[in-house]
Amino acid sequence: MTQATKTYRVGDAAVTRIDELRLAAFKFGALYPDAEPDALERHRDRLEAGSFDPATGTFIQSIHSWLVKTPHHTILIDTATGNDKNRPDIPPLHRLNEPFLARLAAAGVTPEQVDYVLLTHVHADHVGWNTRLVDRRWIPTFPNATYVFSGIEQAYGERLAAGAEPTGAARPDPALGPAARKPADRVYDDSVRPVIEAGLAQLISVNGEEVLDGVSFIPTPGHSIDHASIRLVSRGQQALFAGDVMHHPLQVYEPSLNSCFCEFPEAALRSRASVLEDAAERGATVFTTHFAQSSVGRIDRRGDRFAWQFI
Template sequence: MIHAAKTYQVGEASVTRIDELRLAAFKFDALYPGGEPEALERNRDELEAGSFDAATGTFIQSIHSWLVRTPHHTILIDTATGNDKNRPEIPPLHRLNEPFLARLAAAGVTPEQVDYVLLTHVHADHVGWNTRLVDGRWVPTFPNATYVFSAIEQAYGES
């Protein structure tokens, strides 16, 4: 279940989480190879509500972006996974069809209004909405945005 977007005010900036997907896909040993399973039991009370499904033993993870609006700029931090991406090696992310852009619109922003896209890193679940499929062609989702990312991430993405 995806909740309504929550907005935080930080000085003159507003910060809104734009959800794409929640996954209940990873067990403790997949996320923490060689980790001590008893640590989960010892620390379960410290987990955020809704972050662990005890019935299946899986962690609930969120894939989302952060929308930052200042008096002068509209910034999107990471662009989630994106629809229609061919990712058979990652079944939960393969050929998604999520209403991410509708959620962005519900927060009051169209793709054309995004001034900057800040990519924290170039994993599939952080760069997917950089492009979208329109009439069989991949086109920029945020056509007016300047993309900001580190040279290390650029080298990683090019490898």
């Protein structure tokens, strides 16, 4: 990664990005296949060089985790892609060999010191470092951590991994609208089930209630069946870890854009609109998962539109 890593303060909490990959893999039509052709042109001059290559028309993105240190806990929010994961259908993520744990160590944290792993959703590039390969077995990377994530995401992933039709709690709420796609294969088997089998998972309802002091999971479904954004409140300051509500700053300017990875497009649009309104109203610091540059910024309302400013 070329962007220098900075630690941000949110009240008593310190937040640091732990890098995995910098990507220049998508052009507009690939990342946003259902978009109006002129949506990019309307905002091209707002996209900074660190986020968009005008010569090639390629978006620049990042995959990383957020390390949050509070006075009482050491927390990781999402765990990127992981090494050695078999992802032939996603070539940029296939069988990686990245020094993610060395970067975590450089931030002063060993895997054993992580108390909580908070997952916005169960996709390949958000749960990969949940586990690591040891003697041909996937074992939890953070052996002393509690892994907190949606019970609906877990149930849905379990049924799909078994090749079964989702039923009961795993059945998508009709309010989400039609499903356009499903999660990638293998992810549940190598990155989620081993954590559950080790007794480290805490499955929750994503309902806005606190799961730790000042930390709550906010419902933002659509990108996945029960996607959550994670709110941190400390000493009157607020942060929002937005997960995959947006993949690039362009979606702040054009909220109608759904990425090619959104599973329930209708719900994804509603959740994006809600996050933009909420973050602008609260003045929250927004920590993104795939924006490049600092990956951190604020959202401001400009009439009936929104704007993004990196910080």
